[in-house]
Amino acid sequence: MAMATLLVMLIVIGSANSLRMDYYITTFPFAESIVKNAVNKALQNDPSLAAALLRMHFHDCFVEGCDGSVLVDSTEDNTAEKDSPANLSLRGFEVIDDAKEQLEEQCPGIASCADIVAMAAGDAIFWSLTSSLSSPSSRSTNCRGPIYDIPKGRRDGRRSKIEDTINLPFPSFNTSQLINAFGRRGFTTTDMVALSGAHTLGVARCSSFKNRLSNQDPTLDSDFAKALSKTCGAGDNAEQSFDDTPKNFDNDYFNALTRKNGVLFSDQVLYTATGTRAIVNGYVMNEARFFLDFQQSMVKMGRLDVKEGPKGEVRKNCRKIN
Numbered sequence: 001m002a003m004a005t006l007l008v009m010l011i012v013i014g015s016a017n018s019l020r021m022d023y024y025i026t027t028f029p030f031a032e033s034i035v036k037n038a039v040n041k042a043l044q045n046d047p048s049l050a051a052a053l054l055r056m057h058f059h060d061c062f063v064e065g066c067d068g069s070v071l072v073d074s075t076e077d078n079t080a081e082k083d084s085p086a087n088l089s090l091r092g093f094e095v096i097d098d099a100k101e102q103l104e105e106q107c108p109g110i111a112s113c114a115d116i117v118a119m120a121a122g123d124a125i126f127w128s129l130t131s132s133l134s135s136p137s138s139r140s141t142n143c144r145g146p147i148y149d150i151p152k153g154r155r156d157g158r159r160s161k162i163e164d165t166i167n168l169p170f171p172s173f174n175t176s177q178l179i180n181a182f183g184r185r186g187f188t189t190t191d192m193v194a195l196s197g198a199h200t201l202g203v204a205r206c207s208s209f210k211n212r213l214s215n216q217d218p219t220l221d222s223d224f225a226k227a228l229s230k231t232c233g234a235g236d237n238a239e240q241s242f243d244d245t246p247k248n249f250d251n252d253y254f255n256a257l258t259r260k261n262g263v264l265f266s267d268q269v270l271y272t273a274t275g276t277r278a279i280v281n282g283y284v285m286n287e288a289r290f291f292l293d294f295q296q297s298m299v300k301m302g303r304l305d306v307k308e309g310p311k312g313e314v315r316k317n318c319r320k321i322n
């Protein structure tokens, strides 16, 4: 892409709302390093949390915008997003709590929970890239990756309702349903495919793909179907990694799709449908292209329906609206 086009894109994306890279520079310059340390500490104990934090940011932004609504606990009068079936396997809330506690201790009322989630996702990706550099088995020794600085200044929402999670895409979606679900939120087809590349990290549970096995899904490789059935032999919660390198941020997920080894139906359709197959092939051939598109789409995602001024607040505790 020509440099001029890229610059125009960045300016357009950058002016969509009042988020700023240096948002905390005068009010709380250590905010970002406190979050990074909390994330690093958690990931050292459990590297699989990198995937969980990335997914949490997506589930936050796609429902009511990036406003920390996914963090809110249900109360007697309100069933929150967290308790939706789509969110039951989200993990890593304690990492956000830990960061928030330290932030509030040092400088109360400044750093929002929505910003913590967004920063933690970026830190988790960075961690998965740098940890893969030191792994001898890793193919990602090229020192590149979707490392991006995210604009900050999100405020926390005051609404978190289970019914709003209907806006999340289902793993049973076909390509047009995926394109529509993302298109409604202002994402292009390329954004959607690039963001699906987040499945380079982490796992899906059997319950998310078992219907493909009973329906003998023709988009599924027969040997891979046997591997998935074996996973499911251990029950609905048994985990299957999306690709062979679930802790490394790389383009292996897209490689898997070309072998009909996509775990979810919504993964594999990206290769089955002609419109998206070219994008997948592009990412297989050029990992750097995937990284660039992914980081741009993540910054775009992080700006979804951000609450500004009195429309939001800075929660004292991420689990409770003030």
Ligand code: HEM
Pocket: 048, 050, 051, 052, 054, 055, 058, 089, 091, 169, 170, 171, 172, 173, 178, 192, 195, 196, 198, 199, 201, 202, 203, 204, 205, 206, 207, 208, 264, 266
């Ligand atoms: C394209 C539409 C998408 C669908 C239908 C979808 C669906 C799913 C499903 C069903 C799971 C497994 C949940 C489970 O079985 O417990 C999952 C996991 C995951 N998703 Fe997505 N997802 C989509 C897009 C995204 C995006 C845009 C991101 C982030 C930018 C993302 C990040 C992740 C990650 C990292 C995991 C692994 C989580 C872990 O290991 O704990 N997904 N997704």
